Amino acid sequence: MPFLLPMSVLETDDVSLVLAFGKLSVLEACTLLGRSVERAESPSERVAVLHVDHIDARRIAELAGVHKCAPLTSQPDSTEGDITALVDLMASYLDEKSNFSLSGYGLGEDDYEDLVRSLLDGLRGSGLRKVRLLRPRGDELLSEQVVSRHALDVVAFPYHGGYGLGPTAWVPDSASMRQRGTLRPVRHPDIALSPRLARTLVNLADLRPGQTLLDPFCGSGTILAEGLAKSLRCLGLDSSASRVQQARENLRWSAGGIADRGYDVRKGDARETSRLLRGTRVDAIVTEPVLLPRLDARPKTATARAMVEESAVIYNDALASMAESIGPDGRIVVVVPVVQTMDGDEVTLTLEGRKVGLRHYQPGPVGFEYPVRLSFESTRWVKRAVYVFEPR
Numbered sequence: 539m540p541f542l543l544p545m546s547v548l549e550t551d552d553v554s555l556v557l558a559f560g561k562l563s564v565l566e567a568c569t570l571l572g573r574s575v576e577r578a579e580s581p582s583e584r585v586a587v588l589h590v591d592h593i594d595a596r597r598i599a600e601l602a603g604v605h606k607c608a609p610l611t612s613q614p615d616s617t618e619g620d621i622t623a624l625v626d627l628m629a630s631y632l633d634e635k636s637n638f639s640l641s642g643y644g645l646g647e648d649d650y651e652d653l654v655r656s657l658l659d660g661l662r663g664s665g666l667r668k669v670r671l672l673r674p675r676g677d678e679l680l681s682e683q684v685v686s687r688h689a690l691d692v693v694a695f696p697y698h699g700g701y702g703l704g705p706t707a708w709v710p711d712s713a714s715m716r717q718r719g720t721l722r723p724v725r726h727p728d729i730a731l732s733p734r735l736a737r738t739l740v741n742l743a744d745l746r747p748g749q750t751l752l753d754p755f756c757g758s759g760t761i762l763a764e765g766l767a768k769s770l771r772c773l774g775l776d777s778s779a780s781r782v783q784q785a786r787e788n789l790r791w792s793a794g795g796i797a798d799r800g801y802d803v804r805k806g807d808a809r810e811t812s813r814l815l816r817g818t819r820v821d822a823i824v825t826e827p828v829l830l831p832r833l834d835a836r837p838k839t840a841t842a843r844a845m846v847e848e849s850a851v852i853y854n855d856a857l858a859s860m861a862e863s864i865g866p867d868g869r870i871v872v873v874v875p876v877v878q879t880m881d882g883d884e885v886t887l888t889l890e891g892r893k894v895g896l897r898h899y900q901p902g903p904v905g906f907e908y909p910v911r912l913s914f915e916s917t918r919w920v921k922r923a924v925y926v927f928e929p930r
């Protein structure tokens with residue numbers, strides 16, 4: 539996983555994250571970093587700041603739902619603030635011919651220009667007269683470009699009346715995530731989620747290699763493929779025989795062409811999960827049922843409510859069976875739809891965990907309200923929200 543600066547720069551009290559999925563990404567980070575996260579702030583929709591105690595940078599390397607991770611090296615309390623600490627840090631990693639960039643998240647144009655100027659002046663003042671400033675389109679150098687252009691990128695965002703600033707120290711391996719999405723034998727962009735989102739959901743279960751992951755609505759197997767990549771034992775169910783075939787094909791490809799290595803996919807109804815597992819319990823269940831009919835336009839609110847209520851019956855029946863199939867320390871991660879209506883409303887599906895002995899998972903001192911919404915999705919009419927449950 540690409541650390542662009544030594545891991546040790548992330549062993550700090552405040553870490554900023556550029557989020558791929560909004561609040562869901564914060565939940566993932568709080569899950570992987572555990573109780574070391576004391577507090578989380580969201581100064582802009584795209585950025586979170588985690589206040590941490592004894593961070594383990596290796597866990598940062600597991601994140602999938604973030605685009606960049608940067609220590610907060612400068613948090614001036616005025617717009618005129620001091621960026622000396624940041625410039626000093628940058629100067630220690632740059633040489634005369636290096637590229638650097640400023641990625642602004644929620645900054646105004648003038649603020650962006652002022653910051654670029656201050657950084658350039660600061661670096662020149664440190665003797666780096668020829669460092670090259672990359673001017674990204676839209677004020678953001680994307681994480682893959684940071685890697686391909688060998689740039690020292692600075693993340694900047696409005697923070698407590700001034701700016702939060704820090705050098706991008708780590709980015710996820712987006713190229714291999716994209717490859718898993720585009721090269722697998724069966725692709726279903728209409729029903730399948732992206733490998734990045736699937737990995738983020740699997741990370742919410744926080745399993746160790748060798749533990750068992752079940753997706754009882756597995757479709758073409760995107761979630762299970764991410765489980766395999768994390769060395770989990772993967773079980774899949776789907777009520778459609780052709781989907782079972784597709785998932786097997788994709789997983790065989792993921793397992794390097796070896797059939798049934800670390801995975802088992804069968805035809806079956808998710809509402810009968812516990813019967814189909816014959817009493818064995820799994821360590822986590824991660825699934826995205828989405829049982830709505832295909833929508834070609836925003837429906838009326840009343841239509842959306844009727845559709846969601848109808849699918850809620852299967853969701854809740856399946857949840858009851860999942861609750862009987864999960865181990866005492868396990869988690870159940872379920873994606874639910876959020877339908878955008880032509881009346882400007884959002885209709886979402888409510889899962890009743892309490893009735894089946896489940897409670898909402900909370901990763902530590904930072905509290906999350908469920909379902910946790912995803913931001914920045916490209917889908918127009920049906921967005922996503924996520925529940926994470928654990929046994930009570």
Ligand SMILES: C[S@@+](CC[C@H](N)C(=O)[O-])C[C@H]1O[C@@H](n2cnc3c(N)ncnc32)[C@H](O)[C@@H]1O
Binds near residue numbers: 726757808
């Ligand atoms: C949205 S798709 C899942 C997509 C999957 N995440 C992927 O990456 O391809 C939902 C799947 O649930 C399956 N399904 C619908 N009702 C089911 C049921 N009662 N039990 C098991 N699977 C069901 C459908 O056949 C479909 O493949």
